[in-house]
Amino acid sequence: MQLTEIRVAGFGGQGVILSAILLGKAASIYQGAYATMTQNFGPEARGGACSAQLVLSDSPILYPYITQPDILVVMSQEAYVRFGPELKDGGIMIVEQDLVRVSDLDIHKEIQIYSIPATRIAEELGKRMVLNSVMVGFFTAVTRLLDADAVRKAVADSVPPSFLKLNLQAFEKGFEYGVSALTTAPNTSDAELQLQYSPE
């Protein structure tokens, strides 16, 4: 894979960092690529703004930070407003649709937006905490950047054994949602189109 810059952003407690770890682990341990993950967070353990930067490549990664992300995953409105504008032209934006109201907020680039009610899906599975596994499954399907089995393995060896089954279920739910999103909405850069997916 060529050098790909990814930012995952949301609130502390949503599993933002773990999501990036799962993707980085899949790439670097199970897919033979290179991955570098760095993180930014405030002093709060939960609820504060939180973001992870992940660089993936087939060759060793030198510069540890992203310069302009190819893929942006946003799980809060604050993250959308703050990081939306930095997304590369032609990039992919993945949003938690119940938590982010997509508007055409100074993003005039040609981007592809994919949204998923990851929190709701996680709650339906019985535990809100697995929303990051839902997100990672969705990411894997819509970006087609990583081998799904590599990500499954990364999920399997990163979560506590007692939550393994639930996390793998969450991954599959997200993955399936992503596969169907690809077939039903190939290009959804139009903000108006996004609004119809919003809950209210």
Place this chain on the structure above:
Amino acid sequence: MKADRCTADPRGVLTGTHFIDGDHACCEGALAAGARFAAGYPITPSTEVVERFAARVPKVGGTFIQMEDELAASITLQGAVWGGAKAFTVTSGPGFSLMMEHIGYAVMTETPCVFVDVQRGGPSTGLPTLPAQADMMQARWGSHGDYEIIALCPNSPQECFDLTITAFNLAEEFRVPVMFMMDEVVGHMTEKVVIPPADEIEITPRRHTRKSVEDYLPYGTNGDGVPEMAHAGEGYNFHVTGLTHDERGYPNMTPPVQDKLVRRLQSKIRNAADRICLFEEEQLEGADVVVVSYGITSRVAQRAIESAREMGLRVGKLRLITAWPFPEKKIRNLAAKVKAFVVPELNLGQMVHEVQRAADGQARTFAVSHAGGGVHKPEDILKVIVEASKCRIV
């Protein structure tokens, strides 16, 4: 004379492929190296090292103590060393400042140990969560008196593992405190870390004496300037003091004893500098400009070096893995052949002065300074490389 070699105790080695950050990798390196004691006063951005150590070490038969402050931490670990353990402490700038007195004590008493400093922006409380490389001179000169220490600078989580083992090994070989100079980026950066099987990890054991109780002199040496230690509790007499002492370890505050002791503390490191100095070099042959860097900055600089080469410039790379002792000979030899050195670092000019001193007027030296809080933009380093390549040889 090199110390005997042995391999790691498998109980402390988490063999496998991991995706962990530099702090955690440093902890695993310490465990693999045989560290079974740490005392610390946790501080951002180094906390994760001892957080992991506190969770891991009881399972392999060791102890972590969270002390009341950094002074206590830095002297408690030395008690553990004299009791027979391999020990270390972990801190960042503000704590490193408080530890300076006891770093001097470790030098004077020749206590083998490791001080990990995950550098953040300073002075004072500075930038707790953001990187800097501004403790490099403090690592070298922070305690009073004349002395030499060893300092290593990893640039990836993998090196945080590998070089932590090297740090412990050097500490034992030379009976000196080794400064492990990480930075916030390397500490908090997560990458793949491969931990080999225990029998592939070389460990330098403590220089325990084989002499009889009667013949043993705690600070006598066998010619390489490094004394042997006694097993505590086996009947050997020993005396440990920060006062100037004779070969018996007893205070003797006379100029001749001071001269002999302090010169030996210095020469045991200086005489072995060629062996201690680790660096990574690339395209030095025929280079006009050599970029000298270390830690996270070496990775940022690599991008600038590659851009400069694409422009047709002849740029070499010298990455310092060992910062102290400084590889003077290497720089002096290069200085005779190149036009200039470019030294990017996350401070307002520290190691660049060493490069300039070692170059001794044979080549120009350009600093690329940064006050900390982030890393350089590769283009800022590139700009200076371009400027340096245009300069005339002095």
